[in-house]
Amino acid sequence: MTAAADERTHDSAPADDVLAVAREQVLERGVGLTEEQVLAVLRLADDRLDDLLALAHEVRMRWCGPEVEVEGIISLKTGGCPEDCHFCSQSGRFPTPVRSAWLDIPGLVEAARQTALTGATEFCIVAAVRGPDARLLSQVREGIKAIRESGNDIQIACSLGMLTQEQVDELVAMGVHRYNHNLETARSHFPNVVTTHSWEERWDTLRMVREAGMEVCSGGILGMGETPEQRAEFAVQLAELDPHEVPMNFLIPQPGTPYEAYEPIEGREALKLVAAFRLALPRTMLRFAGGRELTLGDLGAEKGMLGGINAIIVGNYLTNLGRPAQRDLDMLVDLKMPIKALGDTL
Amino acid sequence: MFCVHCGRPDAEGEHPGCRGPRAALEPPRFCPECARRMVVQVTPVGWSARCSRHGDTTSAARTG
Numbered sequence: 001m002t003a004a005a006d007e008r009t010h011d012s013a014p015a016d017d018v019l020a021v022a023r024e025q026v027l028e029r030g031v032g033l034t035e036e037q038v039l040a041v042l043r044l045a046d047d048r049l050d051d052l053l054a055l056a057h058e059v060r061m062r063w064c065g066p067e068v069e070v071e072g073i074i075s076l077k078t079g080g081c082p083e084d085c086h087f088c089s090q091s092g093r094f095p096t097p098v099r100s101a102w103l104d105i106p107g108l109v110e111a112a113r114q115t116a117l118t119g120a121t122e123f124c125i126v127a128a129v130r131g132p133d134a135r136l137l138s139q140v141r142e143g144i145k146a147i148r149e150s151g152n153d154i155q156i157a158c159s160l161g162m163l164t165q166e167q168v169d170e171l172v173a174m175g176v177h178r179y180n181h182n183l184e185t186a187r188s189h190f191p192n193v194v195t196t197h198s199w200e201e202r203w204d205t206l207r208m209v210r211e212a213g214m215e216v217c218s219g220g221i222l223g224m225g226e227t228p229e230q231r232a233e234f235a236v237q238l239a240e241l242d243p244h245e246v247p248m249n250f251l252i253p254q255p256g257t258p259y260e261a262y263e264p265i266e267g268r269e270a271l272k273l274v275a276a277f278r279l280a281l282p283r284t285m286l287r288f289a290g291g292r293e294l295t296l297g298d299l300g301a302e303k304g305m306l307g308g309i310n311a312i313i314v315g316n317y318l319t320n321l322g323r324p325a326q327r328d329l330d331m332l333v334d335l336k337m338p339i340k341a342l343g344d345t346l
Numbered sequence: 347m348f349c350v351h352c353g354r355p356d357a358e359g360e361h362p363g364c365r366g367p368r369a370a371l372e373p374p375r376f377c378p379e380c381a382r383r384m385v386v387q388v389t390p391v392g393w394s395a396r397c398s399r400h401g402d403t404t405s406a407a408r409t410g
Binding site for chain 1: 351352353363367368370371372373375376383384385386387388389390391392393
């Protein structure tokens with residue numbers, strides 16, 4: 001038996017109630033739920049949802065604290081991606097209405113300025129590519145330089161696909177402090193979602209990112225036809241990765257993609273997932289990302305913030321619109337959740 | 347005039363997918379004047395869209 005497994009079998013809670021077990025194991029000892037336990041949480045009856053969210057919130061407050069990290073994102077290179085991620089309107093392989101676009105440096109600087117004005121401490125530069133080429137890396141380098149020269153000291157993250165070791169090192173040298181590369185879904189489901197590269201290739205990039213000293217950001221999209229068992233599998237695979245941040249997206253079915261006709265996840269199911277992921281990842285930053293507007297609406301977003309979430313993307317996403325940033329900032333004020341300050345993250 | 351989400355004539359059919367909650371999260375993709383697919387850039391607080399024939403429009407122009 002591994003040390004982790006041994007920790008999990010320490011048991012003074014009723015074995016038949018997963019919330020009682022989680023209270024002792026996760027809240028008191030900070031040990032994330034196992035795959036089997038996450039599945040049990042996902043199978044809880046709807047009348048236990050409020051108890052589940054309350055526990056997940058306690059876990060978040062105990063192990064992460066009350067602060068919320070606010071982030072803005074921008075698409076530096078939109079569309080025309082050679083990969084076939086079935087959820088993505090930016091794949092060049094599907095007949096979606098998204099056309100290729102490059103954002104120029106002044107546009108990037110302005111987007112960073114707009115993001116900083118919301119109080120965000122994090123600005124993520126994203127490109128729809130398999131991996132960055134020399135032109136893209138040059139644009140990122142020039143963009144970061146211009147953002148800094150504009151007097152904006154917001155922290156900069158990047159999401160540029162799969163990396164080589166040399167590219168990882170280049171990004172570190174540019175001052176990129178966090179790298180996003182989503183595992184997207186459970187390893188067992190990944191081949192149904194993407195066929196042009198593997199889950200393991202993504203894992204390799206994340207390993208290099210961590211070893212180079214950048215913070216690792218990796219999450220995924222829920223609602224892509226995965227089973228409850230695969231959702232539990234995904235949660236514990238993320239826990240094994242132990243990223244600094246996990247962005248949780250809910251599928252927005254995109255016209256022209258293979259997932260166009262998928263139904264969005266139902267709100268209660270989405271909230272259950274938020275809480276279950278928190279119980280699997282007690283110390284990890286769990287971020288509300290795309291799809292929450294469609295899946296949860298305003299009321300559901302508040303419930304998610306009180307059910308384990310401790311970070312949000314505000315404003316618009318890459319190709320989709322979000323709700324106005326101010327509405328999220330007002331929500332945080334109403335919930336008495338302070339926004340993480342820049343000095344706290346350095 | 348054409349639907350900015352699917353590019354079909356506005357008056358043609360029901361456009362159920364273009365008027366639901368999902369469409370509210372989409373910037374315009376087709377030019378309302380000529381139905382050409384536009385180059386769209388989403389930013390943290392808005393969007394801009396360019397039609398090769400009818401030029402640029404922005405979220406600020408739409409709401410302002």
